[in-house]
Amino acid sequence: MSRDQHTSSDDKLLQAAIDLISRKGYNGVTTQEIASAAGLSEKTLFRKFGSKRNLLETAFERYHYGREMTKLFEEKLTGELTADLILISRTYHDLMIRNRKLITISIKESDHLPGLREMTSKHPKQFLDVMTKYFTIMTEKGKLVAGDPELRAISFMMMNFGAFMNELDSKEIFPSVTLDDFIEESVRIFARALTP
Numbered sequence: 001m002s003r004d005q006h007t008s009s010d011d012k013l014l015q016a017a018i019d020l021i022s023r024k025g026y027n028g029v030t031t032q033e034i035a036s037a038a039g040l041s042e043k044t045l046f047r048k049f050g051s052k053r054n055l056l057e058t059a060f061e062r063y064h065y066g067r068e069m070t071k072l073f074e075e076k077l078t079g080e081l082t083a084d085l086i087l088i089s090r091t092y093h094d095l096m097i098r099n100r101k102l103i104t105i106s107i108k109e110s111d112h113l114p115g116l117r118e119m120t121s122k123h124p125k126q127f128l129d130v131m132t133k134y135f136t137i138m139t140e141k142g143k144l145v146a147g148d149p150e151l152r153a154i155s156f157m158m159m160n161f162g163a164f165m166n167e168l169d170s171k172e173i174f175p176s177v178t179l180d181d182f183i184e185e186s187v188r189i190f191a192r193a194l195t196p
Contacts, residue, residue: 064120066122068095134153135149156190159186
């Protein structure tokens with residue numbers, strides 16, 4: 001079996017697991033259902049992942065946003081506060097929307113699966129680390145007023161997470177405001193408050 005076929009069957013299993021678990025719940029889905037939805041055998045699922053739990057953990061590791069956000073900070077930011085924050089917000093929302101089924105699983109299953117909350121919190125913590133570092137560097141360069149970089153990072157993240165949660169269920173609480181309008185306006189307000 002070639003590497004592409006190997007990866008493809010892994011991805012099929014991971015995507016099937018995400019889709020089924022997000023709709024039916026972790027305990028509502030069998031490994032046989034996941035394998036069938038992926039067009040593979042249950043034996044293949046167990047050979048590749050060992051268990052349904054390992055399959056779900058691999059999905060969170062592979063498809064969540066931590067690495068992609070870190071790469072954004074390392075490669076694409078320019079040091080211009082408003083432009084950087086808009087890019088960070090848009091990228092965050094693109095990734096969260098793409099991973100909405102994983103987020104749904106995380107929200108619904110974290111109380112029922114021991115260790116899931118800790119595992120899924122790894123990515124927001126990674127985002128917090130790079131966001132805090134960004135605000136620290138920008139403050140040291142004199143581009144931001146003095147203040148607590150971690151608290152600023154948390155505030156920025158929570159602002160964006162709240163907007164994502166409004167969009168998650170497709171029954172928006174504030175349907176008159178587009179996500180793009182929210183990003184533009186909230187970033188302008190945030191940047192204005194931090195600029196010396």
